[in-house]
Amino acid sequence: MATLERIRNKGGILVAVVIGLALFAFILGDFLKRNGGGNQANSIEVGEINGTTITYAEYQNEISQAEDFRKLQTGSSSLDENTQYQIRNQVWEQMVQEILMGEKFENAGIEVSTEEVLEMATGKNAHPAIRQMFSDPQTGVFNQAAVINFLRNRKNDRNANLYWEYIKKAIVNEKLNTKYANLYRKGFYTTQNMIESEANANLRTVDFDFVAVNYSSIPDSTIEVSNSEIKAYYNDHLEDYKQDAERTIEYISFAVNPSEEDKQLAEKWITDTKEEFSNPATDAGQFVTMNSDLPYEDKNLNAEDLRIAIKDFVVNGKVGDVYGPYLEDETYKLSRIVSIKEMPDSVRARHILIQEQNPATANAIADSLINLINKGSDFAELARKNSKDTGSAINGGDLNWFKEGMMVKPFNDACFNAKKGDVLKVETQFGVHIINIQNVGKTVTKYNVATLARDIKYSSKTYQQIYSEANKFAANNNTAEKFIEAIKTENQTPRFATLKANDRNVRGLENSRRLVQWAFEGEVNDMSPTIYEFGNQFVIAVITDAKEEGYQPVNEVATRIKSLIAKDKKAEIIMKKFADNTKTSQSLSSLAQKMESTVQSATNINFAAYQVTGAGFEPALIGLATNAEVNKISIPVKGNRGVYVVKVTSETVAEKADLEAAERTLTQSNEYKVRSLNNAIREEAEITDSRAKYF
Structure with missing residues (x-):
């Protein structure tokens, strides 16, 4: 179909539109067609969202459709591993959001009718994705008849139908999410009292002096925190100690690198080949294409574009001259001047x-x-x-x-x-x-150079030698205890990695997803069941630690909790000392002396200020100062780094409140809440991701 061919030519734009919409804040997938998560008996589960199961079959079906669409867009018959990985993650996110937002849409009675879909596709205000595909390239005028014709005939063309289903899914999802976001937005109403309160809070600007006593002034050793206090705090703040499943592994790598013998073999090959490559009867470009480890680049280059290694040789040489062998980037090379021409620079x-x-x-x-x-x-x-x-x-x-x-x-x-x-x-x-x-630019001298290259690669002999070393190490050290001890005695370099179940690779190890999967299949002290080969590395590993999804044990976070409780106790001590000393102090200076501190000053601070010089980010200090009476020592307030007392030395009150600025601030705050809705819904959801077992 001609229309489909036009769409294919604009594939880059459509991919951007579809992916952009797929990652829209409230994407839900093909909501109009899907009913629940498919709780099929005896089916393999890859995830569960708020009690709704995602089966392997469902997940794989969505992946297959997404992959088919990407192939159609790019004209490729296959997708590389990186693209497949991206598609799997995009599909998972779409399916999760489909279930989460599907619940919300159903409860709110939100839907997109067939009439609305038709309007978005063919109406006067057609969706930008549709308009982009069906506008005249010369005039930019939207061709409604072309859309209608496309929709009538799409079922006769599988590819055209696939295009439409993806576009429809994207625009329907956007419409659903926009409706829900607008409904949620209407729940935020900014009253005049709120605007005036916000504006009035910023009317007052103050200069003030303050005394700070940091928590660090009280030694930790003087504060007692009991186990029962730690346990109580842990129970009260349990959600702060959520953790994902993790595995820690220790491993060693035997790298397969070219030996000195391999290097000599590469040098001998390039040297032995020079005579044939230099022969005037040899087509240099074709010879490179047939024999080189690097392709022939049939380009005419300015002198400044030549590689530094051969620039002087080429500029001072003549057609047919050969330079080398020379070593560059771990590759032995011969370079031959193919042509020297006078050509326009542009x-x-x-x-x-x-x-x-x-x-x-x-x-x-x-x-x-x-x-x-x-x-x-x-x-x-x-x-x-x-x-x-x-x-x-x-x-x-x-x-x-x-x-x-x-x-x-x-x-x-x-x-x-x-x-x-x-x-x-x-x-x-x-x-x-x-x-x-x-027009043509000025004439310059250009050079065409053919470079024959032989990479220094490891031989099968070198490969077998390194594998034998790795195999011997694995055989002799087949327990965690032996493995860790042998690393020390044999002067090996241990490496460590902390992994999450869906990590694609272990950092530094090429295509090492299988190692991640094994780490989550095994138990602590398990040795890798085989010698893994990743790129040019043989890897032997042991699982040294395992954390399951859920909550960190109290003993693992006890030190952190103890510090937080100690901070609160220090604040109480300092605040009491401030209160006692304030009664007998005639000035802020005398109070500072009794508190073994100094008086600091801050200027031009209002309620909207972000930080205070000398104190840093301290919202409590700003709130205290902007509400304190002039020339009166305030009560103490607990901050992030310490306890503060202030004395306002002067104030400036604006004659008129900026109601418009206050309204803008409140509106922006509400919009942020709307944009954050998706994250809030997701945080409240119960999501189990079991894909790591199968992918």
């Missing part, structure tokens, strides 16, 4: 891109347009009407100035070997191009 061109299913048809159209150009037709006008490169068509096909290598090779070569005013026809992977050379 070109300005415009083009018309013809795209047709049949190349013969595209060439016929291009020939007819070239005939019109030769007869005097305006190139720019023909480009605007006929070019499929919508980015340049709007500018009459103008590509502006570009340097060599910026365009695909057939296009590039045609432009840099042409003269000003030439009209050319060139075929590339994008279609047939009609090119008009508008």
